[in-house]
Amino acid sequence: MKSFGEYIRRVREKRDLPLRKVAAALDIDTSILSKIERNERVATKEMIPILAEILDRPEKEIEIEFIQSVIESNLGNLKYLKDGLKETLKIL
Amino acid sequence: MKSFGEYIRRVREKRDLPLRKVAAALDIDTSILSKIERNERVATKEMIPILAEILDRPEKEIEIEFIQSVIESNLGNLKYLKDGLKETLKIL
DNA sequence: TATTGTTTTGACAGAGTCATCAAAAATAGT
DNA sequence: ACTATTTTTGATGACTCTGTCAAAACAATA
Numbered sequence: 001m002k003s004f005g006e007y008i009r010r011v012r013e014k015r016d017l018p019l020r021k022v023a024a025a026l027d028i029d030t031s032i033l034s035k036i037e038r039n040e041r042v043a044t045k046e047m048i049p050i051l052a053e054i055l056d057r058p059e060k061e062i063e064i065e066f067i068q069s070v071i072e073s074n075l076g077n078l079k080y081l082k083d084g085l086k087e088t089l090k091i092l
Numbered sequence: 093m094k095s096f097g098e099y100i101r102r103v104r105e106k107r108d109l110p111l112r113k114v115a116a117a118l119d120i121d122t123s124i125l126s127k128i129e130r131n132e133r134v135a136t137k138e139m140i141p142i143l144a145e146i147l148d149r150p151e152k153e154i155e156i157e158f159i160q161s162v163i164e165s166n167l168g169n170l171k172y173l174k175d176g177l178k179e180t181l182k183i184l
Numbered sequence: 185t186a187t188t189g190t191t192t193t194g195a196c197a198g199a200g201t202c203a204t205c206a207a208a209a210a211t212a213g214t
Numbered sequence: 215a216c217t218a219t220t221t222t223t224g225a226t227g228a229c230t231c232t233g234t235c236a237a238a239a240c241a242a243t244a
Contacts, residue, residue: 018190029234034191041232045170060172067167067176068183074162078137080152082184084159085177091093091160092174110220121204126221133202 004069009037011055025054042073096161101129103147117146134165 012022023033026047035041043051048066052059075081104114115125118139127133135143140158144151167173 020190030190031192031235032233034193038192045167048170060175063170063172064176064179067170067173068180070166071163071180074166075137075159078140078155078159080155081159082181083152084156085181085184087156088160088163089174089177089181092177112220122220123205123222124203126223130222 003039003072004043004065005037005039007065008043008051008055011057012037015055017054022051022054026050043069093160093164095131095164096135096157097129097131099157100135100143100147103149104129107147109146114143114146118142135161 012019019030019033019037023030026033032041036043043066045066048063049059051057052062055062071081071085075084078084104111111122111125111129115122118125124133128135135158137158140155141151143149144154147154163173163177167176170176
């Protein structure tokens with residue numbers, strides 16, 4: 001499973017956007033975005049629609065990547081993660 | 093979706109166990125467990141097997157409740173949560 | 185090599201979260 | 215009502231996390 005940071009960096013570089021531009025759109029310092037891309041900081045959900053816009057990607061795709069990263073980092077090695085996700089799906 | 097805290101409290105009371113006993117098993121103060129049950133603090137994954145043992149419930153059940161609560165609190169109102177969970181399931 | 189633009193690093197401070205502890209409040213049992 | 219037990223509350227200090235900032239490192243290009 002690849003990290004959210006790596007994903008963002010890959011897309012940003014494909015778009016030839018400097019950290020500066022994306023960070024400005026997110027209204028954060030470039031250093032923070034740099035850290036997010038290297039997984040030293042975590043992104044917030046509020047960033048998702050903004051990233052979708054500036055990176056020109058479907059919001060759904062970005063959000064899915066975000067969800068995967070949150071699950072990975074918070075619930076990563078649980079024994080019954082699969083069952084837990086299935087059960088969670090049922091009650092949504 | 094009911095909270096992890098409420099779930100634990102319900103089971104603990106069904107077993108007629110005081111906070112004191114369960115907290116001792118978890119090696120935490122009763123006040124912390126009290127707060128966890130009222131959702132003022134969050135449980136950690138390390139607590140899951142211990143809770144399973146002392147509350148005499150399958151670890152799987154407890155872990156699923158835990159997973160649901162983490163997803164609810166971290167990803168609760170995302171637009172594409174369902175899709176995100178489905179995609180996450182695929183790569184597990 | 186010098187210049188310009190980009191990215192990373194680390195120190196810092198503020199906010200939030202944590203466990204600990206003692207005291208207060210609530211509950212049960214006599 | 216009294217006592218013992220359980221549960222909740224709030225103050226405290228330690229710790230973690232987050233954003234800001236300036237400086238350093240790195241990259242590209244003239």
